[in-house]
Amino acid sequence: MELIQEMATHLPLFWWGGLAIIGLCVGSFLNVLIYRLPIMIDRAQQANRAEPSAFTSVEAGDNAPSFDLLLPASRCPECGEPIKWQHNIPLFSWLYLRGTSHCCKKQISTGYPLTELAAMIIALLSGFLIPPGLSLLGVLIFSWLLLALAIIDGKTWLLPDALTYPLLWLGLLFNLKETFISLPDAVVGAVAGYCLLWGFNFLTSRWVNKNCMGNGDFKLTAAIAAWCGWQCLPQLLLLAALSGIISILLLRLLSGRSFKTAIPFGPGLAIAGLLQISGLIVI
Structure with missing residues (x-):
């Protein structure tokens, strides 16, 4: 353990900066995952429960707007205005906007920056405990997935x-x-x-x-x-x-x-x- 900590102190500054940025970016993606995945599952279950008749066209839903982890682009949850890229920077945009939406000035949930901060802390702490390599990658994936699962279960069961x-x-x-x-x-x-x-x-x-x-x-x-x-x-x-x-x-x-x-x-x-x-x- 002491050897690992000694190695960590000799890693260059850009390594820690890179870990922090990766953690924040992963946290931002986890926010999308946490919000959208339960909705996607609910919509899929509703579609499976629907029983279209033999006269219903299978192409009826082809024009429905896409909703997945990539589309549509991020929007304000209050007014639906698309979020500009400069207002979508993990953690820093929330701090710059003082926790309010740029378009309608509504309060933004602290859950978003806290998730990004948690993902960054996981990255930095893992980097301090584990030398670069396969073990570090595994712990990061394991921890980030558990973070997402914990929040989703806490919100939606x-x-x-x-x-x-x-x-x-x-x-x-x-x-x-x-x-x-x-x-x-x-x-x-x-x-x-x-x-x-x-x-x-x-x-x-x-x-x-x-x-x-x-x-x-x-x-x-x-x-x-x-x-x-x-x-x-x-x-x-x-x-x-x-x-x-x-x-x-x-x-x-x-x-x-x-x-x-x-x-x-x-x-x-x-x-x-x-x-x-x-x-x-x-x-």
């Missing part, structure tokens, strides 16, 4: 397959060369993580007569264990549960909500996953 599955496959791919753990430990971890949480949910749901967790929680647990191994599962689930308990206590103290208030499990799993990968790195 949704852990999209479009993020959990790539997180799972990437964990197995990075561990092909034992970047963090051996491949057998990663495979067993993925299988055991999914089955363990599914079994726990099955038993508790039968006990309380309602479903306690979603399938996304099982997949996210499997994905984290694919990076950190089956050995991480006891600590991972314990830390995630403690995060949930602390969140409930804070909600009770700050907003007076009941102790029975339901909260998403994804953010707790994401925090626990970051702690687990940090433990592997430091050790």
Whole structure:
């Protein structure tokens, strides 16, 4: 650990500046992902539920405006005015505009700059702990995906397959060369993580007569264990549960909500996953 920190202090200044810029840019993209992906999923589900008749033209929806991660261009959420490039610079534009929209002067959510700041901190902290190489790239991808999943689940109670599955496959791919753990430990971890949480949910749901967790929680647990191994599962689930308990206590103290208030499990799993990968790195 001391050797890594000594190496980090000798890295040139442009390395840290580059990491900071990359982190901010990734944070800006994560904002787009966090906002648009749940809407894209909802629209796809609505389209799948629709049952057009045999007389309905399959080309009826061809002229519908495109909505994905690239199109349409970013717009003000209040008035719909397209955002100019100089007002779309990660973090700095929010500070320059003092947290208000340039077009209609409405308040901009602090969630946007905080996500960008979090992504930048992840990049700099990872660069301090890990020398340049495959391990650093893996930790950055792992951490940024967990950040996006935690925020999406916290806002929408949704852990999209479009993020959990790539997180799972990437964990197995990075561990092909034992970047963090051996491949057998990663495979067993993925299988055991999914089955363990599914079994726990099955038993508790039968006990309380309602479903306690979603399938996304099982997949996210499997994905984290694919990076950190089956050995991480006891600590991972314990830390995630403690995060949930602390969140409930804070909600009770700050907003007076009941102790029975339901909260998403994804953010707790994401925090626990970051702690687990940090433990592997430091050790």
